Amino acid sequence: MRHIAILILLMAVTACIPPGREDYVPPPPPPQLLTDPAILGTVPEQAPASTWQSRPVTPRAERVESGTYIVQPGDTLRGIANRTGAGSQIIASANGLVEPYVIRPGQRLKITGGRYHAVSPGETGIAIARAYGAPWRDLVALNALEEPYILRVGQKLLLPADTPSDPARLSIDQRAAAFDLDIDDIVTGSQPALANGAAAKEPSDWRKAITPNTTIVTPASFSGRFQWPVNGTLLSSFGSKGGGKVNDGLNIGVPRGTPIRAAADGVIAYSGDEIGVFGGLILISHGSGWVTAYGHADKLNVTRGQQVKAGEVIGLAGESGYVQEPQLHFEIRKDRKPVDPIIHLPKRG
Structure with missing residues (x-):
């Protein structure tokens, strides 16, 4: 009995440290907890009321071919991004451009090819990552996203090259294997996208939660x-x-x-x-x-x-x-x- 008691105690002490996936099958979470499924882009029927109601994400990435763009008179970085289909931040990074992103007619810009997802209102980074079966932290690194990690409506995120071309064909098990979630993901990827020029707003009341599609300050x-x-x-x-x-x-x-x-x-x-x-x-x-x-x-x-x-x-x-x-x-x-x-x-x- 003494050995059994020690074993139980050791299990309790180490249980908060996620073990390797290959030899561990975790128990399901208890049903009595409050849940926030919409953060991941899926809302079950009769879900409990929650402030997490970010917009579910439908995979709709468009492929952009690698190439070179010659800047024309009147061009802006955002306009070039819209014309080529690539993300403006990706173009800036690939060509060593820094704010205020000055470009000149005749300048040759490298266009990074790949599949890009255009962010829609209310979408979160986590929901986008899950829709494509990709780790959110990979999207953060690939797109050089920085604090406060607030996406903008219309922003184009470059997806990792190894994400499936048709995520809808993934089985539940395949999605689970390709996507996981940790505290850092929530810190960096749980804010809903804002319209261009919009700013995060303070909560309107000391005790009141902010609206679902508003970023926290x-x-x-x-x-x-x-x-x-x-x-x-x-x-x-x-x-x-x-x-x-x-x-x-x-x-x-x-x-x-x-x-x-x-x-x-x-x-x-x-x-x-x-x-x-x-x-x-x-x-x-x-x-x-x-x-x-x-x-x-x-x-x-x-x-x-x-x-x-x-x-x-x-x-x-x-x-x-x-x-x-x-x-x-x-x-x-x-x-x-x-x-x-x-x-x-x-x-x-």
Whole structure:
């Protein structure tokens, strides 16, 4: 019995560290969680009410042939992009152009060939990536997207060369194998596309979530001071756990139903359960590149765009996701990279 008890404890401690796909079949997420399926572009029938209602994406990429374009009098970079079918940012990058993107008649511009997706209103980067069975992080790198990762309506995204030409032919298993989701994907790819010239707007009310097709505003600045989100037993610390497994945060054991409190002032960037390993998950943007994550919640009390204060209850801890005992998975990220929360939290007695 003693050996069995130790084995169960070890499973709980390491459960928040996603294992390799080849030898692991995760359990399904619990049905009682709030869900936000539209972030991925698919909305099941009778889906619960949610602020995540981004537009489902239909694969409609158009192929552009590689070549050279000779700039004509009156040409603009955007006009050349519209004429050739390539993305303006891709053209700029391929030709070493920087803002304000000055071009001159007679100049020869390299046009990068490939398949391009034209962004429509309400589409998110994650939804676009899933529609083509491609990792969102690959689209970010290929298109040199930068913070705050807000797409523009009409923007053309170059797709990875190895994405299928007809994504509709992919089976469910093939789609699952080609597309996964992690916290960084949500941080960089969950904002709905805006019309050209439009700006993200502040939430209209302190307690009210912003409209589904409005981007959230990142707080202007943050001091970098945090408080503990729960009081409990440290089950797993930050860093490598051997065998290629890494914990990007802390796992803190607490009784089920324990209030989860915001570690600092900020704006809710995500509240849902699309990342199966974490179950109920909340992300808070604090400004200056700081983001905190709270996983394995049984109840989510906040919605996207809602402003919260340090110490405010944002959810209740549980054992959703791939864990065997109630706990909180807590992360602190700076400029998208996980950092050891212990360094930034007050010392415990």
